[in-house]
Amino acid sequence: EVQLLESGGGLVQPGGSLRLSCAASGFSFMNSAMSWVRQSPGKGLEWVSAISPDGFRSYYADSVRGRFTISRDNSKNTLHLQINGLRVDDTAIYYCAKEGTQIKGPWVEYWGQGTLVTVSS
């Protein structure tokens, strides 16, 4: 059974930092592209960042580029998202996502349960 367990969310002041983690199990993590997708309260889904299976390629939404850094540790089956310079509009549930095999574009095959990041003074 695929499991994605996020951690690291919490309440942080504007300008602060957080490191989100996602512990993966039940599939070949080292062979899977991974993403983070967020959902602001009462809003829709927004893709945030993705990383290739080997960790050498990473991609970011324009809204977070330069502030967020995605990384992975394939030896520990763990995905991370370092979030710096947090803004109020970064408040959201952050979902860890295992991507499915791409044919014509990426997609999310499995979602974690999410971790809530609240940015407020």
Added chain:
Amino acid sequence: QSVLTQPPSVSGAPGQSVTISCTGSSSNIGAGYDVHWYQQLPGTAPKVLIYYNTNRPSGVPDRFSVSNSGTSVSLAITGLQADDEADYYCQSHDGSPNGWVFGGGTKLTVL
């Protein structure tokens, strides 16, 4: 403003059918990129409902189906049931390295 356009809400009585449209452009759906659908039940994480345009994961009934037309796709749900009440999102890509695109989501209410 989402790149893919969905109606904010749809509703139907049990047993009836509804459709949810997802309209993109020549940069994403019209360019041939796959469209995927996710179902988000109240208070839970999304889960994949339809992938590679028309494929259903095991456990998803054939009451859920998709049709497409150029730059739009439509999710049809027949024989509405109370536990179909959820938010539905379409997702595609526009070919750029950060080109994930989502619809704004549609809230389905079963009357």
